[in-house]
Amino acid sequence: MRLDDYEFIHVIKKLYKIKIAIVGFLLTITFCGSTFADEVLIKNGDRISGQIIGMKNHTLTIETPYAGQIIIQWDQVTSIETDSIVHVVLEDKTAGRGILKKTETEELTLETENLMEPLRFSISQVEFINPPSEPSVKFKGRVNAGIDVHKGNTDTDAYYLDGELVARTQKNRYTVGGEVNREEESGEETADNWFLYTSYDHFLTQKWYLYTKANFEQDDFKDLNLRTIIGAGSGYQFFEEELRNLSVQGGIAYVNEDYSISGEDNNYSAGIWNVDYDQYFFNKFIQFFHHHEGTIGLEDTEDLLVRTRTGLRIPLGNSFNTTFQYNWDWHNTPAPGTDRVDERYLFTIGYRWN
Secondary structure (H helix, E strand, O other): OOHHHHHHHHHHHHHHHHHHHHHHHHHHHHHHHHHOOEEEEEOOOOEEEEEEEEEEOOEEEEEEOOOEEEEEEHHHEEEEEOOOOEEEEEOOOOEEEEEEEEOOOOOEEEEOOOOOOOEEEOHHHEEEEOOOOOOOOEEEEEEEEEEEEEOOOOOEEEEEEEEEEEEEOOOEEEEEEEEEEEEEEOOEEEEEEEEEEEEEEEEOOOOEEEEEEEEEEEEHHHOEEEEEEEEEEEEEEEEEOOOEEEEEEEEEEEEEEEEOOOOOOEEEEEEEEEEEEEEEEOOOOEEEEEEEEEEEEOOOOOOEEEEEEEEEEEEEEOOEEEEEEEEEEEEOOOOOOOOOEEEEEEEEEEEEEO
């Protein structure tokens, strides 16, 4: 056999080996692609394989090798499984990172190293998958103002202002707010009071938190120069969402009351409680809110204070809103010559931001 023949056979063998390597590589890619792909099952029975990009605003985005990105309405998804780690956030703000698996009961589980048992939930409870990164600090606030002016036979001026600012991080929440109220009738002052509050919440889990708070109140017509309440305790955040929020908390406090009437000053230790609730209804057409807080003396239960703010906010557009509000304050042991109860009906125009 000639040398050229040997060289030809050698080239053929090399080409054959290259062909085998290419086929093996393609088979490996195919095998990996089919084995390590996320899978979505939709209501019409179709199965879509690819890589989950994320789910937000009730739409799921999945990257496929054959059709690029596919967007699926979340209410059309019946189950989902992933081979890669995803970040899942539920409606109640419970969150975790892990592998999504379906169960025989059509629920989902999230297998994560942080939990002894997989997190179990229904597909309707999922709010986000791989949510976009959020700022380290989120701010929200509001300010409301009401003015009532009458001239003529009745000469009355009434001014009311309230506001609140909340700064929220993953583990901490800072709140500061206040109210100012002033009224005159025929040039004579009939109301002059203000109330300031601040609190700090540190979240131990998604729901449980520790808090400290301080309230400061002054009211000329209650002969109250200054009431100071400083307290601490724990709270539970049932919901913290755009559409609804609910928290309850309890603890202990120190109360100091400085009156303009000699001999009426008072200070005592007390138990404190607080409930905050708000929720939108009718596709964010109206928002109901209720704030309730109270203190009761630990040595003398006659030392009882209750403060509530209840009402409806109606969005007007461009973050403006109008508010119908009822304020009810109870002081069981007021200064001599003053009433236990203060009531106020308010109509205000305000601005809110997030």
